[in-house]
Amino acid sequence: MGPFHKDYIGKREKTLTDFKGNLGNYKILKTEDNTETVWSEFFDEACHNLSGAYEETIYNYIQGCSIPDLLARKSKIAVLDVGFGVGLGLKALIDQVQASKNHTISLSYYSIELDETLMLWSLRTTLPGLVLKRIEKEQGLEKLVFYGGAWQESNKKIEVQIYIGDGRLTLPLASRLSLIKPLDAIFQDAFSPRKNPTLWSVEWFLFLKSISSQWVQLSTYSSSVRIRKSLLAADWIIEDALGFAHKKSMTKAKITGETSADLLLRMTRSPSLEIRDK
Ligand SMILES: C[S@@+](CC[C@H](N)C(=O)[O-])C[C@H]1O[C@@H](n2cnc3c(N)ncnc32)[C@H](O)[C@@H]1O
Numbered sequence: 070m071g072p073f074h075k076d077y078i079g080k081r082e083k084t085l086t087d088f089k090g091n092l093g094n095y096k097i098l099k100t101e102d103n104t105e106t107v108w109s110e111f112f113d114e115a116c117h118n119l120s121g122a123y124e125e126t127i128y129n130y131i132q133g134c135s136i137p138d139l140l141a142r143k144s145k146i147a148v149l150d151v152g153f154g155v156g157l158g159l160k161a162l163i164d165q166v167q168a169s170k171n172h173t174i175s176l177s178y179y180s181i182e183l184d185e186t187l188m189l190w191s192l193r194t195t196l197p198g199l200v201l202k203r204i205e206k207e208q209g210l211e212k213l214v215f216y217g218g219a220w221q222e223s224n225k226k227i228e229v230q231i232y233i234g235d236g237r238l239t240l241p242l243a244s245r246l247s248l249i250k251p252l253d254a255i256f257q258d259a260f261s262p263r264k265n266p267t268l269w270s271v272e273w274f275l276f277l278k279s280i281s282s283q284w285v286q287l288s289t290y291s292s293s294v295r296i297r298k299s300l301l302a303a304d305w306i307i308e309d310a311l312g313f314a315h316k317k318s319m320t321k322a323k324i325t326g327e328t329s330a331d332l333l334l335r336m337t338r339s340p341s342l343e344i345r346d347k
Contacts, residue, residue: 085194090186105194106155107187112260116154118290120314125290126157128313131165133288133321134254140169146176147250149240149277151257151268153182153231156195158256163196166225173224177250179243180229181236188216188231201229206246213242237267244280251282257289262296262344269296270344274303283324292318297336298343307332 085105087096093110100106102121108114118125130150131137139146150158159178166174182188192199201218213232220227230248232239243249255277259268267273269291277287287305289296292312297320300307305322309332312319 088186088190090184090190092184092187095187095190104157106157109187109260111184112264114260114264116152116260117157118314118316122155122157123161125313126161129290129319130158130254130256130258130288131161133310133319134256134286136162136165136254137169139253140165140171140174143253144171144173144175145250146174146253147282148176148178148254149249149252149256149280150178150180151236151255152259153180153188153191154258156188156191158258159227159229160195163220163227166227167222169225174226176227178227178229179240179249179252180231181239182231182233183235185233188233192216199229201231206248208242208246211242213239213246215239215243235267237273240280241276249280252277252280252285253282255281255285255287257287257291262291262293266344267346269299270346271299271302272346274300274305278303278305278324281324285324287322289320289322290316292316292320294336294339294341295344296320297332298341301328301333301336302343 085097087094095107095109098106098108098115098119100117100119100122102124104123106115106117106122148162162178166176199220201216204215204217206213215233216231218229232243259265262269297307300322305324306326306328308321310319310321
């Protein structure tokens with residue numbers, strides 16, 4: 070167990086100002102549903118669609134992964150949020166669990182984040198009141214740093230673990246340390262495949278499959294042929310869905326079932342290739 074720093078208790082700042090993280094500057098952007106996101110200088114991208122950061126999270130991930138249905142059917146659920154960003158994935162999950170008619174819920178929430186300073190800013194800003202401890206676990210020469218804790222309201226509980234560093238390394242280590250329960254839902258919300266290719270590769274999707282339950286539902290805002298081909302090459306079943314706001318389409322994926330013949334044909338007609346680790 071690492072030391073407990075009371076600074077990590079989310080306490081909302083009165084006025085939000087642009088700030089510097091470990092990876093460069095972040096600019097705060099107000100989106101059309103009045104919620105904030107950040108633009109990252111390092112990736113040169115915003116974390117959300119400017120049509121509405123919270124609404125996009127609800128559409129792409131809460132509805133995309135059928136979270137209301139999962140909460141109605143199951144009392145134990147495990148969710149991976151690929152990229153903590155400004156913490157809206159966790160905020161939306163807390164809101165759903167609070168609103169759920171199911172009285173007993175135990176949800177395990179896992180996330181990865183490269184930029185620790187951004188993550189701390191997001192806890193203070195998006196999740197005021199949530200108390201997380203900085204924990205370090207070692208296995209041989211490897212060290213896993215994460216923020217762990219829980220949100221609880223009567224019999225509803227969300228256990229939170231946010232792994233700091235490159236998710237390509239931290240998530241496999243967390244899995245080897247037996248910290249991760251089989252995933253029921255994956256919010257695949259990395260920056261775009263062009264800017265952040267390692268979180269869209271065949272090898273990444275193979276790994277995600279290896280830590281998932283057979284009923285897992287993955288959802289992502291991206292409809293790029295390359296990421297769809299990565300998912301197919303990693304033996305995921307893919308589905309085309311209507312995108313959020315002005316986006317024509319997005320992608321959902323599962324492990325069981327079949328990809329439609331029409332979608333497979335569209336994929337084979339495109340010369341774009343899947344993304345592979347170098
Ligand atoms: C689009 S944002 C995620 C938004 C987030 N789901 C939310 O609701 O606020 C992507 C995040 O992934 C993080 N990221 C990018 N590459 C990463 C990596 N290899 N490992 C861990 N985090 C990474 C970025 O720093 C960024 O915060």
